[in-house]
Amino acid sequence: MYVMKNSKQVELSDRVRFRCTRCAACCRHVENTVVIEVKDAFYLAKLLGMSVIDFYTAYANMLTLEDTGFPLFFLKTVGKDNSCVFLNGKRCSVHNAKPRTCKMYPFWVAPDDDGKTLSYNFSTERKHHPKGSLVRVKDWMREYLSNEDKEFILEDARSVMKITRPFRILYDNLKNPYDVQKRVLMYRHLFYDTNEPFMEQFCRNNRVLEDELERIINKFTSI
Ligand code: SF4
Numbered sequence: 001m002y003v004m005k006n007s008k009q010v011e012l013s014d015r016v017r018f019r020c021t022r023c024a025a026c027c028r029h030v031e032n033t034v035v036i037e038v039k040d041a042f043y044l045a046k047l048l049g050m051s052v053i054d055f056y057t058a059y060a061n062m063l064t065l066e067d068t069g070f071p072l073f074f075l076k077t078v079g080k081d082n083s084c085v086f087l088n089g090k091r092c093s094v095h096n097a098k099p100r101t102c103k104m105y106p107f108w109v110a111p112d113d114d115g116k117t118l119s120y121n122f123s124t125e126r127k128h129h130p131k132g133s134l135v136r137v138k139d140w141m142r143e144y145l146s147n148e149d150k151e152f153i154l155e156d157a158r159s160v161m162k163i164t165r166p167f168r169i170l171y172d173n174l175k176n177p178y179d180v181q182k183r184v185l186m187y188r189h190l191f192y193d194t195n196e197p198f199m200e201q202f203c204r205n206n207r208v209l210e211d212e213l214e215r216i217i218n219k220f221t222s223i
Contacts (some may be wrong), residue, residue, distance in 0.1 A: 006125040007108070016122050018106060024090040026105060026126070031082040034075040036060050038189055039098040039198060040099040040122045041073065046194040047097040051120025053190050059085055068164060069171040070183055075099070104144045107137070111157035117158075118153065151199060159188075161207040166213040170220065183212060 010016060036044070036056075045055035056062070060073040076085045092102070097156040101108065120137055124130055137179045163184070170180040187209035192201050 007106055007121045007123045010107075010120050010122045010137050012054045012120060012141065012149055014016040015134040016137065017126055017132055018122075018135045019130075021128060022090060026086045026091065026102075027203050028081045028088040030075070030084050031179045032061060032063060032074045034099060035101050036073040036075055036099055037101075037152070037154070038202060039149070040097075040101075042188065042192050042194060042198050043097040044094060044099070045192075047094060052194065056189065068168060069177065069181065070160075070164075070167070071181060071189070073189070096121060100145075103112045104140075106143070107140055109141075109145060109149075109153065111153055115157040115161055116154065118150065146200060152202065155203060157204065159210065162210050164211055170213065170216060173220070175212075179211070180216070183209060186210070 036059075038152055041052055041060070043054055044059070045052045048055065049060070056073060061122055063072050064070070065072055084092075086092055086098075087111055090111050092098050098146065104127070106129050108121050108123060109118050110121070111117070112119050120141065122130075122137075165179060169185065171177045174180060187205040191205055192198070
């Protein structure tokens with residue numbers, strides 16, 4: 001299970017102290033730290049009236065995970081203090097479609113090792129956060145973690161588990177590893193119509209990618 005630094009695991013029944021001073025410090029000095037998940041990019045692109053490809057080009061940096069070779073996206077930053085590109089004064093200019101990581105902060109959620117259940121966590125990185133009134137974790141999740149979010153996290157974990165091995169083998173052994181990375185980019189991140197429902201497209205794209213990688217690896221291992 002993934003564990004973020006300066007975090008503690010919490011249960012839905014727990015109550016934790018939290019205080020927000022609306023200082024917007026969480027949105028500054030965030031170079032390559034605000035993750036854009038596939039679902040975030042879809043809804044941000046929809047809010048901004050642009051295609052998903054144009055959204056990534058204009059607002060995201062792509063990094064490649066060293067251990068898996070998977071592409072990951074982060075919101076761009078601007079200015080000397082590396083503020084999030086969407087910070088306007090002390091306000092978020094994309095509040096209605098802000099990434100899940102921002103919506104849930106200082107809580108965060110990750111799939112357990114089995115990929116079928118979720119674990120709940122509380123970030124203690126800001127000194128003033130754990131000093132306010134008591135917040136029930138369950139209430140926070142009810143407000144900031146939608147059913148579609150949960151569905152997305154678990155489907156994402158399922159698909160990543162399924163493609164990690166074939167992706168890694170192909171990435172390490174193909175003459176041109178970017179060929180396989182390109183497929184992940186296309187199916188997982190780019191092939192979306194923001195006028196259609198998100199989850200159906202996400203599940204469909206995952207299946208196509210899984211089949212495609214399996215087909216390539218079968219061809220590759222039979223040579
Ligand atoms: S998207 Fe909004 S909440 Fe998230 S870091 Fe940027 S300005 Fe802050």
